[in-house]
Amino acid sequence: MRNLISLLFVGGLVFLLLVLVLVLVLVLVLVLTLQAPFAEGPMLVGKGILQQGTEETGTANLVTSVVLGYRGYDTLGELSILFTAALALGVVLGRRRPEAPRDPEAGLVLRASGDLLFPLLLVVGLYIILHGHLTPGGGFQGGVILAAAFFLRPSQRISHAGLMALEAFAGAAFIIIGLLAMRHGGQFLQPLLDKGQLGALLSGGTLPLLYIAVGVKVGAELAGLLVRLGDAEADS
Numbered sequence: 699m700r701n702l703i704s705l706l707f708v709g710g711l712v713f714l715l716l717v718l719v720l721v722l723v724l725v726l727v728l729v730l731t732l733q734a735p736f737a738e739g740p741m742l743v744g745k746g747i748l749q750q751g752t753e754e755t756g757t758a759n760l761v762t763s764v765v766l767g768y769r770g771y772d773t774l775g776e777l778s779i780l781f782t783a784a785l786a787l788g789v790v791l792g793r794r795r796p797e798a799p800r801d802p803e804a805g806l807v808l809r810a811s812g813d814l815l816f817p818l819l820l821v822v823g824l825y826i827i828l829h830g831h832l833t834p835g836g837g838f839q840g841g842v843i844l845a846a847a848f849f850l851r852p853s854q855r856i857s858h859a860g861l862m863a864l865e866a867f868a869g870a871a872f873i874i875i876g877l878l879a880m881r882h883g884g885q886f887l888q889p890l891l892d893k894g895q896l897g898a899l900l901s902g903g904t905l906p907l908l909y910i911a912v913g914v915k916v917g918a919e920l921a922g923l924l925v926r927l928g929d930a931e932a933d934s
Contacts, residue, residue, distance in 0.1 A: 747760065747763065747764060747768060748760065751763040751764070751767070751768070752896065754767070754889075755767040755889050755893070755902060755903070755905060756889060756893025756894060756896060756901050756902045756903055756905075757831040757832070757896075757901065757902040757905055758831070758832045758833075758896055758897045758901075759830065759831055759832055759833060759834065761834070761836075762830055762831045762836060762902070762905055762909070763905075765836065766887055766905050766908050766909070767887065767888065767889060767905065770876055770885065770886040770887030770888075771886060773887070773912075774872070774873070774876070774886075774887075777869065777872070777912065777915060777916075780916065780919055781865075781869070781919065784919045784920075784922065784923055787923055787926070788922075788923075788926060791926050791927070811850075812850040812851045813851060815847070815850055816847050816848075816850060816851050819843055819844070819846060819847035819850070820844065820847045822843055823840045823841070823842075823843035823844035823847060823913070823917070824840065824844070825840075826839050826840035826843065827840035827841070827844075827909055827910060827912075827913035828899070828906065828909075828910070829899070830906070830909040830913075831901065831902040831905050831906050831909065832897065832899070832901075836909050836912070836913075837908070837909040837910065837911070837912025837913035837914075837915075837916060838912060838913075838916055840909075840913045840917075841912065841913040841914065841915065841916025841917035841918075841919075841920065842916065842917070842920060844913065844917035844921070845916070845917045845918075845919075845920035845921040845924060846920075846924075848917075848921050849921060849924040849925070856921060856925050858922055858925055858926070861918045861919075861921055861922040861925070862918075862922065864914060864918040865914075865915050865918035865919055865922070867914075868911045868912075868914035868915035868918065869911075869915050871907075871911045872908060872911040872912065872915065875887065875890075875904050875907060875908055875911070878890060879904070887908060889902060889903030889904055889905050890903050890904045891903040891904055
């Protein structure tokens, strides 16, 4: 097990160093090609997004336009990294032995507090996901809150198999929506459907659907990790 953990750590460190070197090389090439002063780039892409992002995507939140509309492959990579991290942690923790002792059940105060906080966190998480294209927030933040909401209910056990199925469905939906955009002649994750009225809940085309998929996937992954950590073997 120690060898596996060491291998994962070294592999992640090497990958990080390679990414840093690649970024430095790209910055150097950009500076030499455009003859721009270092750290004072022309920001052509940023200015273009600020001027046309709202009109092209139909979202009031420009961050959503960037995360889902203009850098879809990068967001897909972030979801892949999160999945890989969850998978690696699951491998390290392993399966629980049937005969292993369990921690004592939560007390009355903890159970009652979890039941009281559950509806509040559920509403807040759903609100942040559904309004991610209008206000600061989105699928990543809302998914974390949803995962915490379900984990704070010690009186109700969560099915790990159900979380895996939900995560797989959300990830497939995210990719399918992106492929449908390419099928219609656009870019990956380019908004489809009617953009609607700017600032309305039903606006932004398929971007709200993408945030829902992201929120469900992130929430299911983190909830699965929390369940696995909570079900870890107690000390004998």
